[in-house]
Amino acid sequence: MDELEIKEYIQFMGFNSKNEKLYLIERNAPTPDEKEILKNLPFRQGVLDFSALLGSRVFENREIEYVFKLFNTPYNQRKIVERTIKQKLMVHPRNKLYDTHDSNYYWLGKCKSVDVENGERFNQLTVTIVFDCYPYMISHTNYFDDLWDDFEFDEDVANYTKYKVKGFLTFPLYNAGSVSVRPKVIVDSQFSVKVNDESPKIFEKGSKQDYYLSLRPGVNEVYVEGTGTIQFHYQKEVMG
Secondary structure, eight states: OOOOOOOOOEEETTEETTTTTOEEEEEEOOOOOBOOOEEOOTTSSSOEEOTTTTSSOOBOOEEEEEEEEEOSOOHHHHHHHHHHHHHHHHTOOSEEEEEGGGTTEEEEEEEEEEEEEEETTTTEEEEEEEEEEOSSEEESSOTTOOOTTSOOTTTOOOOOOEEEEEEEEEEEEEEOSSSOBOOEEEESSOEEEEETTSOOEEEOSEEEEOTTOOBOSEEEEEEEEEEEEEEEEOOOEEOO
């Protein structure tokens, strides 16, 4: 009987589950736990919740678990596969984890554990891989790179992110993600940039991310002053 084609796979650094002939059996990506900041005051009903004091909920890392099976492989070869998988996954620090389940995004994390179970009866190997990941999925491309193959018509909004300015200009920037992001601002001369109700930030010629300048989910009103070209590069983050 011909082998079934492997269509679902993951890739992390030099590891590709399809190349190892691993069939994905199960994927578990539960929502992350919230970083709760609660204060229980005497003589007051309930508790005070300061978890979203800055305007949005904050989450812990999340664990993503994959269960694979390797079929029809003699025991000595299964042991080699086990060592190969552990070597390719466990030695690397935090990096991009690609999953065909969400082809336009990646996870940012590191491999936490690799557990294997041998099945002698059918010469199979069950491999359980757990990753410790940043709570949000991150889009592959900058928004908006004008790449229609990656454009999600049900969720994204076409939005110019590059402007020529003579004096001052006001325009919207749309963040289609689930959480605020810090854009990289690229200018060819000095610019002042104000987003929503935040105080203006000064950007000198070059490329820079300012920790205090962010784009909240949805429409952001941007006001810039300067003469030249200004660009905003950012990737959306979604709760997958």
